[in-house]
Amino acid sequence: SAVISQKPSRDICQRGTSLTIQCQVDSQVTMMFWYRQQPGQSLTLIATANQGSEATYESGFVIDKFPISRPNLTFSTLTVSNMSPEDSSIYLCSPKSPPMNTEAFFGQGTRLTVV
Amino acid sequence: AQSVTQLDSQVPVFEEAPVELRCNYSSSVSVYLFWYVQYPNQGLQLLLKYLSGSTLVKGINGFEAEFNKSQTSFHLRKPSVHISDTAEYFCAVSESSGTYKYIFGTGTRLKVLA
Numbered sequence: 125s126a127v128i129s130q131k132p133s134r135d136i137c138q139r140g141t142s143l144t145i146q147c148q149v150d151s152q153v154t155m156m157f158w159y160r161q162q163p164g165q166s167l168t169l170i171a172t173a174n175q176g177s178e179a180t181y182e183s184g185f186v187i188d189k190f191p192i193s194r195p196n197l198t199f200s201t202l203t204v205s206n207m208s209p210e211d212s213s214i215y216l217c218s219p220k221s222p223p224m225n226t227e228a229f230f231g232q233g234t235r236l237t238v239v
Numbered sequence: 240a241q242s243v244t245q246l247d248s249q250v251p252v253f254e255e256a257p258v259e260l261r262c263n264y265s266s267s268v269s270v271y272l273f274w275y276v277q278y279p280n281q282g283l284q285l286l287l288k289y290l291s292g293s294t295l296v297k298g299i300n301g302f303e304a305e306f307n308k309s310q311t312s313f314h315l316r317k318p319s320v321h322i323s324d325t326a327e328y329f330c331a332v333s334e335s336s337g338t339y340k341y342i343f344g345t346g347t348r349l350k351v352l353a
Contacts (some may be wrong), residue, residue, distance in 0.1 A: 146283050150324060155339065156340070159288070165345065165346075166329060166343045166344060166345045166346050167283075167329070167343040167344075168343075169340055169341065169342070172338065172340060180338075202250045214281075217283070218341070220339060227273055227285045228273075228331075228341055229285075230282050231282065232281075232282045233282055
C-alpha cells in the first residue's frame with residue numbers, strides 16, 4: 125500500500141481564515157478523494173480530484189469553499205476557506221489507482237478546530 | 240446512487256462474547272463492500288473486503304463478514320471479542336466501476352466490557 129503523508133496533522137484556526145491541507149503520496153496515483161469526518165460522525169466525500177482536470181464536488185460542497193489542487197500524480201491540496209466553527213472536522217485524503225477493485229487507504233487525517 | 244445503513248450506533252458487549260455489527264446497503268449498480276475500524280484518535284484501518292467470489296470473507300483480528308445479495312447486507316461478526324476491539328466500525332460501499340468513490344455508513348461504536 126502507498127505511504128500517505130498529510131500535513132498538518134492538526135491545527136487550531138481563527139474563524140474567517142483559510143487552511144491548506146497537503147496530501148503527499150509516495151507513488152503516482154490516478155485519483156485523489158478528499159473526505160470530511162465531523163465530530164462523532166462518519167466520513168463524507170467532499171470531492172474527487174484527478175490530475176489535470178477540475179475536481180468533482182459532491183452535493184453540499186462547492187469549489188469556492190473547498191478549492192482543491194492536483195498539480196501532479198503524487199500530491200494534492202485541499203483548502204478550507206473562510207472557516208467557521210462548523211468546519212471543525214477531521215479531513216482525510218484517500219489516493220486510489222488501478223486496479224480499482226482494491227481497498228481505499230487513508231491518510232492519518234488533519235484535525236481542524238475553528239475557534 | 241448508493242447508501243449504507245448501520246442499524247446500531249452503539250453495541251455494548253462483554254469480553255469473550257460474540258458480536259455482530261449490522262450493515263445494509265442500497266445500490267443500483269454492482270458494488271464492492273468493506274469494513275473499516277477506527278481506534279480512538281487514529282486513522283481508518285481496513286478489516287476486510289468483499290469484491291467477488293465467496294460470500295464469507297475473513298479479515299484481520301478474527302473478524303469475518305458475510306455478503307448476502309438478496310438481503311443487501313454485509314454484517315460483521317466476531318465469535319469472541321476482546322477489550323482491544325473497542326473502537327468505531329464503519330461499513331462502506333464502492334462502485335465496482337465508474338467513479339469508485341466510497342460511501343460510508345454512520346458507524347457503530349463497539350464497546351467491550353470487562
